Structure formats: C-alpha cells, structure tokens
Amino acid sequence: MIYLDNAATTVPDEGAVNAALAYLKPYGCLNPSALYRAGFEAHKAIDEARRVLLSFVAPQGGYELVFTGSGSEADNQAIFSSAKRGNFVTTSGEHAAIYNSAKELEKRGVEVRFAPLNSDGSVNAEALLKLVDDKTSLVSVIHVNNETGAVNDIAALAARVKKTNAGTIFHSDGVQAFGKIPFALTKDIDLYTVSAHKIGGIRGAAALIRRKGAKLLPYIFGGGQENGLRSGTENTFAIKQFEFAAQKKFASLKEDFSRIQGYNGKLRQGLDSSIFEILSAENASPYILSVSAKGLRGEVLLHMLDDAGLMVGTGSACSSKSRFSRVIMACGLDEKRADGVLRLSFASSTTEDEVDSAIEILNKTAAALAERTR
CATH class of the missing domain: 3.40.640.10 (Type I PLP-dependent aspartate aminotransferase-like (Major domain))
Known part of the structure; x- marks a missing residue:
C-alpha cells in the first residue's frame, strides 16, 4: 500500500x-x-x-x-x-x-x-x-x-x-x-x-x-x-x-523540503491532464497537492484507488463526511469540480518509487472510472 x-x-x-x-x-x-x-x-x-x-x-x-x-x-x-x-x-x-x-x-x-x-x-x-x-x-x-x-x-x-x-x-x-x-x-x-x-x-x-x-x-x-x-x-x-x-x-527540514518539491513536481507533470486539474498553486507547500478529477466523483475514485493500493484524501480529514469541501468551494470552484477533488499529501518518509507508482495508479484508475461513467 x-x-x-x-x-x-x-x-x-x-x-x-x-x-x-x-x-x-x-x-x-x-x-x-x-x-x-x-x-x-x-x-x-x-x-x-x-x-x-x-x-x-x-x-x-x-x-x-x-x-x-x-x-x-x-x-x-x-x-x-x-x-x-x-x-x-x-x-x-x-x-x-x-x-x-x-x-x-x-x-x-x-x-x-x-x-x-x-x-x-x-x-x-x-x-x-x-x-x-x-x-x-x-x-x-x-x-x-x-x-x-x-x-x-x-x-x-x-x-x-x-x-x-x-x-x-x-x-x-x-x-x-x-x-x-x-x-x-x-x-x-x-x-x-x-x-x-x-x-x-x-x-x-x-x-x-x-x-x-x-x-x-x-x-x-x-x-x-x-x-x-x-x-x-x-x-x-x-x-x-x-x-x-x-x-x-x-534536522532534515531543508533537505526534505527540496526532495518533496521534486515529488510534487513529478506528480504535477505525471498526472493525465485530460483527467486531472491541478488546484494547488506552484508556490504552495510541496507537502500538499490538491487536484480535481474532471467529471468524476472524488469519493468513488478514492475507494477505487484504495482497492488499487493507494490511500489519498478527498479534503480535510477533520470534515471528511461533507459532500463538498467548504474550503474548496470558497476558492471559487463549482460543485462539479469540487466533487472531484482529491488531496495528495507527502511525508518525509515518502519515496520516489511510491510517487512513480502513485502516478500510474491514479492515471489508470481515473481513466477506468471515466470509461465507466460515459
């Protein structure tokens, strides 16, 4: 996992x-x-x-x-x-x-x-x-x-x-x-x-x-x-x-920050842009990357990703039972885009191999869900 x-x-x-x-x-x-x-x-x-x-x-x-x-x-x-x-x-x-x-x-x-x-x-x-x-x-x-x-x-x-x-x-x-x-x-x-x-x-x-x-x-x-x-x-x-x-x-804050920046950038570049919209700004904390899966239900995608071996969030864990994130809506997203939001977040223990695998799982799983919902 x-x-x-x-x-x-x-x-x-x-x-x-x-x-x-x-x-x-x-x-x-x-x-x-x-x-x-x-x-x-x-x-x-x-x-x-x-x-x-x-x-x-x-x-x-x-x-x-x-x-x-x-x-x-x-x-x-x-x-x-x-x-x-x-x-x-x-x-x-x-x-x-x-x-x-x-x-x-x-x-x-x-x-x-x-x-x-x-x-x-x-x-x-x-x-x-x-x-x-x-x-x-x-x-x-x-x-x-x-x-x-x-x-x-x-x-x-x-x-x-x-x-x-x-x-x-x-x-x-x-x-x-x-x-x-x-x-x-x-x-x-x-x-x-x-x-x-x-x-x-x-x-x-x-x-x-x-x-x-x-x-x-x-x-x-x-x-x-x-x-x-x-x-x-x-x-x-x-x-x-x-x-x-x-x-x-x-002790490793600066080194971790730089490494996680690289992982964040790799995810931004590796996600299928025909499916995923990047919501987090380039100057955001590299530890958090918010994306929206276009036209897809974020919660459905989350469970499919879980089955595929990848655990992600759909917004703040402290209010995870809400259909639409209050914060995401306050950023000006409409309900359709807000419904597809996933939050990908790193730790200093995250590895490059995990990021590479996550990109593959995200693209493959989202494409499968998009095909099912056509």
Whole structure:
C-alpha cells in the first residue's frame, strides 16, 4: 500500500517512539506533578521538550509553550480565550477547529468577520485587513491551508494587523507548517498552534505557543498543570515522542523540503491532464497537492484507488463526511469540480518509487472510472 494522506496524519516515527519508551515504563511514566524524585524527573523531561520545540520556531526567545492534547484543542483555547469582545476576524479557509469555533462564537453573540480566499486557497490579504478595526479582539489566519497547501504570509499579515490595532491578538494554526516549511515566529504573532501527529509524532500531543505577555486564558480547568493554562496530567510519553520526532524532522527540514518539491513536481507533470486539474498553486507547500478529477466523483475514485493500493484524501480529514469541501468551494470552484477533488499529501518518509507508482495508479484508475461513467 502507498500512503499519500499525510496531511491527515503521519505514521509515527519508529525511532522517536523507541526513544520515548522509557516514559511508558517505571518510573518514567509517573505523574509529573508528584513531589517525589521520579515525578520531578518527569516534569524536567517535559520542560526539556518544551525548550526543544520552542527552539525550532522561536530561537530568539520571547515565547512560551503550553502542551495540549490536540491541535484542535489548542485552536479552541486560542479562540475562546481571545475573542470575547468586539469582533473576531478570520478567513473562509480555516481548519474546522477554527471555523466551527467561529460559528459557535456567532451563536453566543460575537461578531465574526470572514475574509474571502484567492483561487489557490490563500487569504485575500487586502480584504482581510479591511475587516480589522479598533474593536477587533482577535485575528486568526491559517499558516498553510490544509486542503490546498496555500501558504499565507502570517508575519506580514500580523505586522499590518498590529499597525491597525496594536491590541489585537494574532493567532495562526501552524499545524501543516511546523516541521515542513522554513519559518520563525515574529514579534507580532501572539499565538501559534502546532501538532505532533503531522510530523511523525503520535496523536495525543500538540501545543499552543504564546508570545510572552500575550493574553491567554485556561480552557480546561482542574489541577492547574501547564502553569495553570491547561489542566490535566501531562502525557509524558506523547510529549517526549513529539520532541524526538520534531528533532528528526527539523534536522532534515531543508533537505526534505527540496526532495518533496521534486515529488510534487513529478506528480504535477505525471498526472493525465485530460483527467486531472491541478488546484494547488506552484508556490504552495510541496507537502500538499490538491487536484480535481474532471467529471468524476472524488469519493468513488478514492475507494477505487484504495482497492488499487493507494490511500489519498478527498479534503480535510477533520470534515471528511461533507459532500463538498467548504474550503474548496470558497476558492471559487463549482460543485462539479469540487466533487472531484482529491488531496495528495507527502511525508518525509515518502519515496520516489511510491510517487512513480502513485502516478500510474491514479492515471489508470481515473481513466477506468471515466470509461465507466460515459
């Protein structure tokens, strides 16, 4: 089987899993809040993971990191902590964790303003900035669109937002960027979400990175872990495995980026243009390639590809039960083109042989389905 749905989740890195196994065994598995020595050592191990993860995107300092159980939880904490007054500005291309939080805020009486997308899935920057005013409490802009791979220049956007309203909190969901594209946080970015399982970590560990001094309220209440910002006994094993997976990913980030660019280009060139329309822009993250199979049902094609030995996505895995992708429709596609969308996404473990085989399977299977539906 060939797996090209890595934007949904990646296979856990075996080396990182093995390196973290000590935190599943006596006495590494014990409560980090405990007062005896083993608990103190577990607490130190978590703080070391915190330091290492911050060093990758905030080497200049000035940021703190709160561990959470998922990227969605981190997004929810950012949104519900910051968007309680005035208005909340976001985009039509956000991950479901942001979009559905925004819709919930609307139900609670908060004014939410959605900026439109460009055809590649990036936000229309000028339209977004026109929505920001002196009453805007929060702006949230996804860093890398999880369906098209479009990259938003969050540093530039954050700086321009702050010029309009210095008190506005700027948040970005960086789940599809962290460990995949080169970047560093800038002083105007207040909150940033990252997740383990998109880069070879296991599900159950994620984090909300906060600029020191930026307002953040707890979302889960209890024992006051994570400096009172996220209660619940920390999952030391998942956190350490996140650390080790990230270390491996960042050590080869530039090399992987270049190699995956080559694979992405090979797919673009190899897919039958009479069947497949490329939706992702050339300057999108190379890890995500969105295509539309002309006149075909994407879900039907997905199951045929699965039978042929290729696993792909039809859009965001967090909203995979929807007939038409909300984000793809916001890019301006009509229903017929949106119905044929497939998302092909890579990991650093993807090989060239897998890409070559995937091209053959995609072209052959799509041609067979097209013949059947004539």
